[in-house]
Amino acid sequence: MTDDLDRLSFDELVRQVRACTICKDVLPLGPRPVIQLSESSRILVVGQAPGRRVHETGLPFNDPSGDRLRQWMGVTRDTFYDEQKMAILPMGFCYPGTGKSGDLPPRPECAATWRKALLARLPDIRLTLLIGQYAHAWHLNGQHRSVTENARAWRQYWPDIIPMPHPSPRNNLWLRNNPWFEQEVVPAMQVRIAEVLGCEDGQ
Template identity: 70%
Template sequence: MTSIDTQLPFEELVAQVRQCRICESQLPLGPRPVIQISRSARILVVGQAPGRRVHETGLPFNDPSGDRLRDWMGISREVFYDEQQLAILPMGFCYPGTGKSGDLPPRPECAPAWRDLLLERLEYIELTLVIGQYAHAWHLPGGKAPVTERVKRWRDVWPEVLPLPHPSPRNNLWLRRNPWFEEEVIPQLRKRVGDILGR
């Protein structure tokens, strides 16, 4: 891979990300980086990697996981997809393929290549939603810890960061077993999002 110029203007950096081919040979459907970003964004959503439907549409969280996430946040699709307010940077920008028990992990090449360069340009972020184990491991202190443990300790990093379980329908059992999450955490999340976005 050609080295990346760390002094690139923001728009050129984003254009390079959208043309990224670092792990092209490892992607079953080929590269299609799916991100949403603007320097003015005040909320950052950090997911795992696009699923097949997101790969096909090019729209992040354009699936049942996104429907649940928007419900958790208490916002409409229109607000969610307003890049001036909300940035979406998954740990892997391209669909990694499917394994025996769901989508494969984000490709490991992606985050080291792009993540810090993009995050340092997002100067106005007031809340970062960190979704799932790979995002937790990168964005939260303490290395790898179980998702449930991270989410239970949400107050440790609140109100700037909020660790979340994945909103996938695959996590319905987790939500039933952890009713405190929707009782305690979601109301705080909705209030914080509303305060930040001025609604």
């Protein structure tokens, strides 16, 4: 199927992704792929999967996690939602439902079906933000270290990739236990993002 996708135009590929119903029988609220991208996007944001609020609004990171993420990045909502600047491709494109301890993992069908073809159409990406364990596992060459270990090793991937924890309020304890992330990584990330975007984009 990958070869067939490679023959599609960018617009047709994105249209097919947004119309995807592969997982319709197992999604509690039905399919609604939430992605953002342009062939000129310069920063790639890789999260897990849309939460319920994002599913309802169709806007990625339109929740408290997104507020913290934009604060970490040092960008405004306008910049964040400018597809010419930011591509947002979670590991799962649809809301997977909720389990006992939060949202369920992203459905694996998304990455298997669409991810390589979409990433191949993003030639101008200069910085990739990997948010959470599923993004780390897929993008860091199959390395299975913990989120904490990957985030601590951020200089190993600099300046092209930044492995990060999830900005969810559920991670407040992690952030309290790992103050180095907001003390060291966040300031460096903000400088790098401003550099990639070619301007200072303050709050």
